[in-house]
Amino acid sequence: MYNNEESYIDKRIVRTKSKIKKTFLLLLQQKPYNKLTITEIVNQSKISRVTFYNHFDSKEELLIEIIDDVMKDLVISYRKPYENLNLFTVNDIKPSMLMLFEHVYKYSDFYSTVTNSDILIELQNRMIDELKNLALKDFSMINSNIDRVIYAEWYAYAIYGIILEWIKKGYSHSPKYMAEQLLDLVKSIPKKRVERKGMVRYS
Structure with missing residues (x-):
């Protein structure tokens, strides 16, 4: 009872x-x-x-919890393509495996509202931090002169920028199309072998 x-x-x-x-x-x-x-x-x-x-306790705490909820799902969605893989390359990933844009579309009311509000900077800072931490925690550069922190910062801002423009344009393309474009962009960059710490290689 x-x-x-x-x-x-x-x-x-x-x-x-x-x-x-x-x-x-x-x-x-x-x-x-x-x-x-x-x-x-x-x-x-x-x-x-x-x-x-x-x-x-306050409307600030309310805002933080709302962003926390969405960011938790973002991290889960981001890791979907490789969470159960021991080894893979970019060529092994299909657009259907990329869930990041599906995540944004699922929370489109939230993202659209915040993007058009005076709290966009709070979302921007948190989202970039999450993407940067994912790049730093899950992958490491191998045989590369690229500074890992600089790479993670570049990567986070690039992904955030693509997502932000997609939102601003009213989701004019489907999540599948955006995933295809992101993969093509990544594949067009000169390849450097990347390893997910302890389990995954990514190139």
């Missing part, structure tokens, strides 16, 4: 937080983040201030 009650409470918390997050993004489409108030979020969500503060 206790477990059932606990499960019910957990689901209720998830539902309430989800409602608050959706309301926040809806309001962000209507006015700048720095002018949004907790009172507006509470009223639009049809909850009490007590309920809001039971889940979030």
Whole structure:
């Protein structure tokens, strides 16, 4: 009985937080983040201030958690092509294996809203950090004079730029097309062998 009650409470918390997050993004489409108030979020969500503060200390914490949720899925989607592989090259990857653009499209409401808001810089910084860390943690350059940190920074900004322009253009191309283009871009770069630490080689 206790477990059932606990499960019910957990689901209720998830539902309430989800409602608050959706309301926040809806309001962000209507006015700048720095002018949004907790009172507006509470009223639009049809909850009490007590309920809001039971889940979030501030609207800043709310924003951070929303971005955290999306970035967790971004990392999972990015790693999909090679998570179960011991060895591969770029030529082994098919567009259907690249889930990064599928991720962005799945969260298109979030990305479009934030891109057109005054908090784009928060998303930009977090997204570039995640992409840079993935490049640094998952791969290492072999037989190359390229500085790994500089490579990771270049890579992160390049991917972010492609995604940002895609969003700004209203997702004018399909995720599959974008994946094909990204693969063609990567393959057009002079090849350097890259190794995923401990398990994968990538060229």
